Amino acid sequence: MSLVGTSVPRQEDRPFVTGRGRYLDDIATPGGLHAAFYRSPYAHAGIGAIDLSDALALPGVVAIYTAKDMAQLLPGGDRLSTGLPSSSIAFPLDRPILPADETVFVGEPLVLVVAHSRAEAEDAVEAIDMDLDPLDVAPDLASAVAYDAVPAHRDRPHNRLAQFDFDYGDHAAAFADAAHVVLGRFEIDRGGAHSLEGRGVLAAPDLIDGRLSVWSSTQTPHALKKHLCRLLDMAEDAVSVTAPDLGGGFGPKLVTYPEEIAIAAAARALGRPVRWVEDRREHFLSACQERAQLWDTEMALDADGRILGLRGTLLHDHGAWTARGLNVPYASGMMLPLMYEVPSYHLDITVAVTNRVPVTPVRGAGQPQATYVMERLLDAAARATGLTRDEIRRRNLVGPERMPCPRPLLLRSGLPVVLDSGDYPATQQSALDACDWAGFDARRAAARADGKRLGIGLANYVEGTGRGPYETVTVRVARDGRIKVNTGAAAMGQGVGTVLSQIVASHLGSDPARVDLTLGDTAEPYGFGGFNSRQTVVAGASAEAAAQVVRKKVLTVAAHLLGLPEDSLEIDGDRVTVAGSNSGRSLTLAEIAGAAEGLPGYQLPGIDSPGLMATERVVIDGMAFANGCLVAEVEVDAETGLVRVLRLELAHDCGQMVNPVMVDGQIMGGLAHGLGNALCEKMVFDSENQPLTGTFADYLMVTSAEMPPVGVSHSETPSPLNALGLKGVGESGVIPTAAAIASAVEDALSDLGVTISTAPLTPAALRAAIVAAKEART
């Protein structure tokens, strides 16, 4: 019986509600040492003399490593090359483990202190005397790419790391022939991921066999292992990396960080376990961030409101180092026209190096920004053409009859983008119906009579999920009859273990409690981990395939032992029974596994190769595109600029759902994050690029008080790209939220002529927009 599509309870929950989760800092290492980093207080500075004498004299200090010391411990090189390849990149910006001559963002780790306790290590950090010679910085994103801009790295010629474009169709003709042209300049600010557990790493050398065991709160243990082997010049089988329970990931934990390498190097040098656990201040200063982009765009439409062309520029904040590559701005540019019929498109993208924390994907990864821009332009187009906001979208959405629909765009691999399946107009209609869009005018009028100002808005979106090429899954029936699943897929809090156990158990007895998982398994040589809403899709596909192979072997062996045809047997719980028979003839999975191992001198029981085991790496090159439509209803206080979200209705399609309750959980969390991006989460920097938001008291995340009632409805259009028809969902909720809120706020203020073009829309920002609109009218 298939368990795919049923909300089986999560395997993960019981330890978590009883305090028995095992997060990075819960791993005890008696006699282990603790680390703290001296971090740059300047956004840009030359590094001069370092005096460690006071720090070394403090109690509990074991060792202090500067860049020079660290380089001695790294025979394979002292830089992290974590960027994805791209021919557009003008110059390399691989991160140093510890920089020697120049620091390029506030919070960059410069010196590592190891002591008997974290408190003693921090005391020593305070006592380090370092000559830092502040250098100029470009004060904001736009000025960073001016031709006279100060380079963020003094040995680089400028800050234009990459310039590339998306281009198809005849956009010049489209704009020349247009009945309507709408344009907008959009600014989206930086925010963080803020998993409640920060990053952290623990490295323990084995003094007897020379092996190094590393635990890290990472989404990609395989990537960390590769970097450790290279930089420490250690053999693959001499290093193990384990991701323990993760207290959330949300993107930044997908890249390997200098801290992870430095701690492993120090542990190896000292011959003792060393741990570093990121505190919240460090997360604000040094965990990767995202979202900051500046867009100048225009849209050409014919008299009927059909899009003729889209063009413009995107300036993307890359941060100070290349910690992942161009994938975020690439995703933005690819996403902008993706789900609408856009016959011509030209977008020039400039990727700017800035003296700020490196930028890598945060839940959504460039897609929320593109959705914001496209949906804002469509609202402007509705005004220009006199169509309603839902109608202009209806006229331009890619229709279901076009699926699978190749787009004139390329994935970063160079393969064409194909929208795999979905009914976007129907999804929009579901969301409109769920919130009684047609009845809103009456609600607005009633509220207005009470002195309240309501608005409603919508945003359509697609989410690229299931990034390939594959994830490894091994399924094995162990001697005790339990089902073992080992995979490179890594748990990051979303419940991927439960999902995989459902898929595997569906073929092997239908009891997910009989499945034991090893996630993020670096004993397996090939694997990736958690990012890009990929694991349910790609690991799910491999789990499905591997489980089917093992099922076949189980039945073959059982048929041989029982002397019955395979097709008369079924697997039920821990045993194989005769279908529809009460003969009582059955074998346990343990008995079958024992027989399948073989006996010296005897033939295998009906099988060609021993054991009940299969490893699969199903290769999926295309991306599965989930889609949705979010409608938001808001109340706006025009005097203070405060926005209260009254209600969210999301219509959603992520193909076949494996566990619907968990799908809704992913969506709800994404929506909360999206509300933060829409209304309050903003990294504020001063003109020296000094972060001014370094605590949860000044960087505001959504709490339960701001979270409105949410309705979620699903349709399930299977993806043709994998056997189960799965699509990912992890980033879905976050993508449309800022766009839908902006649409609703603009609607609430339509009589004041306010246009919304920034996110987050803090009360101060909205109030400024209201004042500006008023001044423009007078």
Next chain:
Amino acid sequence: MTDKTAITLTVNGSDHHIACAPRKTLADALREDCGLTGTHLGCEHGVCGACTITVNDAPVRSCLMFAVQAEGGDIRTVEGLAKGDDLSPLQQFFIDEHALQCGYCTPGFLMLIEGTLRQTPDISEDELDEILSSNLCRCTGYRNILRAARRALDHARTTTPEPAA
């Protein structure tokens, strides 16, 4: 400030005789000296509430309290909620309502609700909702946590609280 002081912490009904520096927070002492790692640290500046425990039934941020201040108090942590293998109703409500994902903020929410309902079993639903806004969660979007908390409130209203073990 770094010299250690001998103190006794009474956690979940058991005495822990520990030596710790006066500057050590209660959260660190619970985790490092008492071996109770169910209490998590999310911000260490008193905003996120992941480290919430109860002291004399009051929910407190254990990152904002020194260990030495808690001597003599009745300290309760997430490890004390279940009785053996039997989950408390509140823990079961969290599972039933899918009120957790990564689980890192969960002990703080559990102890916030536990302490609140012990102190104020007749609290209104709106007041309970407001109290829940004092902790942060990045995974769930909160609505399922509110549902679990409301079920715990209903349960508290209809049953006599058992004295803590």
